[in-house]
Amino acid sequence: MLKIVFFSLILFCVNFSVFAEKTAELEIIEVTSQKRLQNIQEVAVAVTSFNQRQLQDSNIQDSYQISGLSPNVFITENAGAGSPPAVNIRGVGLIDYNTSNTSPIGFYFDDVIGGSVNSQFAELLDIQRVEVLRGPQGTLFGRNTSGGAVLFFSHQPEQEFSAYTKIGVGSDAYQKIEGMLNLPISDNSASRVVFQHVDYDYSATNNLEPAPQEGIKRNTFRWQYGLNTDSFDLNLKLSAADWSGISQPYGHTGVLDLEEGTVCSAEKALSGVCTDAFGFSDGSNEFRDVSVDNDSPHSTEQLGARLKLNWKLDQNINITSITAFSDLQRQHQIHCDASSINVCVGFFGLDNQVYSQEFQMSGEQEKLHWISGIFLLKENIQQQNSIDLLRDFRASGPTSGAAQYFYNNTIDTESKAIFGQIDINIKSQTTLTAGLRYNNEQISFTSNTDLNIPQNDNVKGLTFPFWSVTDSIKNNQWSGKLALTYKLANNWAVYASASSGYKSGGFNGGFLFTEAEAEMAAYGPETLYSYEIGSKSELWDRSARIGVTAFYYDYRNQQVFINQPSSIPDAPNLQLLQNIPNSTINGIESEFEWQITPELHINLTTGYMATAKFGHYIDPTGKELSNNRQPFTPEFQTSAVVGYQINLANNDFVLLNLLGRYQSKIYFDQNQSPYTQQPGYTLWDSAISYHNASYGWKITFNVKNIFDTEYDTLRFDLIDFLGLVNSNKGEGRRALLEFSYDFGK
Numbered sequence: 001m002l003k004i005v006f007f008s009l010i011l012f013c014v015n016f017s018v019f020a021e022k023t024a025e026l027e028i029i030e031v032t033s034q035k036r037l038q039n040i041q042e043v044a045v046a047v048t049s050f051n052q053r054q055l056q057d058s059n060i061q062d063s064y065q066i067s068g069l070s071p072n073v074f075i076t077e078n079a080g081a082g083s084p085p086a087v088n089i090r091g092v093g094l095i096d097y098n099t100s101n102t103s104p105i106g107f108y109f110d111d112v113i114g115g116s117v118n119s120q121f122a123e124l125l126d127i128q129r130v131e132v133l134r135g136p137q138g139t140l141f142g143r144n145t146s147g148g149a150v151l152f153f154s155h156q157p158e159q160e161f162s163a164y165t166k167i168g169v170g171s172d173a174y175q176k177i178e179g180m181l182n183l184p185i186s187d188n189s190a191s192r193v194v195f196q197h198v199d200y201d202y203s204a205t206n207n208l209e210p211a212p213q214e215g216i217k218r219n220t221f222r223w224q225y226g227l228n229t230d231s232f233d234l235n236l237k238l239s240a241a242d243w244s245g246i247s248q249p250y251g252h253t254g255v256l257d258l259e260e261g262t263v264c265s266a267e268k269a270l271s272g273v274c275t276d277a278f279g280f281s282d283g284s285n286e287f288r289d290v291s292v293d294n295d296s297p298h299s300t301e302q303l304g305a306r307l308k309l310n311w312k313l314d315q316n317i318n319i320t321s322i323t324a325f326s327d328l329q330r331q332h333q334i335h336c337d338a339s340s341i342n343v344c345v346g347f348f349g350l351d352n353q354v355y356s357q358e359f360q361m362s363g364e365q366e367k368l369h370w371i372s373g374i375f376l377l378k379e380n381i382q383q384q385n386s387i388d389l390l391r392d393f394r395a396s397g398p399t400s401g402a403a404q405y406f407y408n409n410t411i412d413t414e415s416k417a418i419f420g421q422i423d424i425n426i427k428s429q430t431t432l433t434a435g436l437r438y439n440n441e442q443i444s445f446t447s448n449t450d451l452n453i454p455q456n457d458n459v460k461g462l463t464f465p466f467w468s469v470t471d472s473i474k475n476n477q478w479s480g481k482l483a484l485t486y487k488l489a490n491n492w493a494v495y496a497s498a499s500s501g502y503k504s505g506g507f508n509g510g511f512l513f514t515e516a517e518a519e520m521a522a523y524g525p526e527t528l529y530s531y532e533i534g535s536k537s538e539l540w541d542r543s544a545r546i547g548v549t550a551f552y553y554d555y556r557n558q559q560v561f562i563n564q565p566s567s568i569p570d571a572p573n574l575q576l577l578q579n580i581p582n583s584t585i586n587g588i589e590s591e592f593e594w595q596i597t598p599e600l601h602i603n604l605t606t607g608y609m610a611t612a613k614f615g616h617y618i619d620p621t622g623k624e625l626s627n628n629r630q631p632f633t634p635e636f637q638t639s640a641v642v643g644y645q646i647n648l649a650n651n652d653f654v655l656l657n658l659l660g661r662y663q664s665k666i667y668f669d670q671n672q673s674p675y676t677q678q679p680g681y682t683l684w685d686s687a688i689s690y691h692n693a694s695y696g697w698k699i700t701f702n703v704k705n706i707f708d709t710e711y712d713t714l715r716f717d718l719i720d721f722l723g724l725v726n727s728n729k730g731e732g733r734r735a736l737l738e739f740s741y742d743f744g745k
Helices: 002-019 052-057 264-269 391-396
Strands: 046-051 073-077 085-089 105-109 127-134 148-154 161-172 174-188 188-201 216-228 233-246 251-254 297-312 317-335 342-365 368-390 403-427 430-457 458-489 492-503 528-539 542-566 574-593 600-615 636-647 653-663 683-691 698-704 713-716 724-729 734-742
Touching: 046 052, 046 542, 052 127, 073 430, 085 105, 161 713, 174 734, 251 264, 391 458, 403 458
Parallel strands: 105 148
Antiparallel strands: 046 127, 073 085, 127 148, 161 174, 161 734, 174 188, 188 216, 216 233, 233 297, 251 724, 297 317, 317 342, 342 368, 368 403, 403 430, 430 458, 458 492, 492 528, 528 542, 542 574, 574 600, 600 636, 636 653, 653 683, 683 698, 698 734, 713 724
């Protein structure tokens, strides 16, 4: 059915273009994937760019929602709303829910790397452009971008007055207030302030009456000051975010038939008729129904500052300094048993500071562009985590097995790098790109775990030191890129590249339940060697553009999150980060954009991951993972965006927008288990908006997940420990109505 829909869409567009009398040109897309503004058709990088209009028309509001709109890109919630996303590009990503780790996909906000995964959620608030770079970015971006990078660029202060306000309401108690004010200060300076308040409930329905309503309030603020002169530019940005609410409850899938004393098949378990080890089932056939004692508060407070300075020494040489600091504090609680009793309750406390400094020098001559730089980063992560097991059985005393683990750790990272890249125009049609980067990192790790167990007459129990580990590692690595771009015609270029990406080693800051596990907390660096060929062309008098890329990855010492049953009966799972010596990934992807008429526009993307498998590997529990599919890696992805504008009198218009995304089956862990797989599914979103040009107001009606498709964003295997699989339920149908007014009109 899906293929019929997409082919019908293409045939409709082709037939429409034949009879259309008007022609239209696409906008020129400029990107900074090589840290300078270039036409997207001229860079030897597989990159997808979204401008402000595209983000608004599709009502894309945060970093989760760009998943699937760029080929072979998959982004999902990992530990529920409010926690960092799990980002996967071309089979490379991080699936560990632990927030002290760093993703191999770099997130950059106005040229600043965010550090660990804690900073990888982005509100797309007053955003000018988003760029998704696929493949290793080991030269210019470097630190932990072996899989790619996502670049976010906010609107800068402008020399003309502008302001807008937005008010939105929707289903699931959705409320939104947003505003922006841009004020010129002098002939060459201006300031811009933007804020947003969003409040909504989650799609899950909790049938346990005492449980509070789950939802979240998000407040975001950003202020910028810009100064531009003939020889000097300055931009100062201050930002703040405050989140509060009740964490999204996990869904529950029991896998045991206690009467028969057997483990249910995956098909039977997913039908909801089985129970966990305590005989619990949520008792509902409705997909998003849960029954969880989920008094689980969430809070996030974040402050950030960035100062960018640019000196123009002459017409050809620039020096740039980018200084940034961020402070993030988060408290997040989950009921990992996803049931009406307290069997497994996790508490995640985080205090995270990141300081970074980058200096760049760049220059351009007639046939040569060069850039070099120095990068420095310091990050401190302090975690105060605990997991409370069998809390409701503590009254039975020490023989109940009830225990609470207090797991506190500190990870300090110091990173230094030097880098350089040159683009040489060998002939009028041929450009050679060569880049190199040297990374040096030192990471120290201190971990202390205390254990609390009940006593016969003391339910609160006694707390005593359990184990302590202190360690440090150093990482030194070269990474680089060599690419050749050849223009077959003015509107057609092909390229070939060989590049490497590097992600440093580190320490697993997740839950470790024995000293032996803690001594295995260290993991080594990973390196990815990428070989890529691509073609970018414009067609039909620049009314269409198409890009096709094929790639092969030689993935060495891949860092993989291991979730396996403990060798100790009824003990929590063993959770480690391990290095798999060799993995192989290859695939192909395409992007097609067509401005059929001035009113009708389409985007089609397709990604196919032919191979994405581990090499030979046996994990510490003796489980063989050889040739297993990479987690979070669909074999096939495709998306279609269709926009149609109906022009009315007085320059008013109505805009219709339809967005469809399909992905094939994925596995949520390394075991390729049928209990933790998500079958393929399709999501459809739509928006209709009326734009009043005379008075500057707009009203939009948007529906997310039109057909209320049922899907999980995570399934976590706790079968041997609690007899269940818990899951994050994907967002259901949500209808939104938004009114906006532009005061600059």
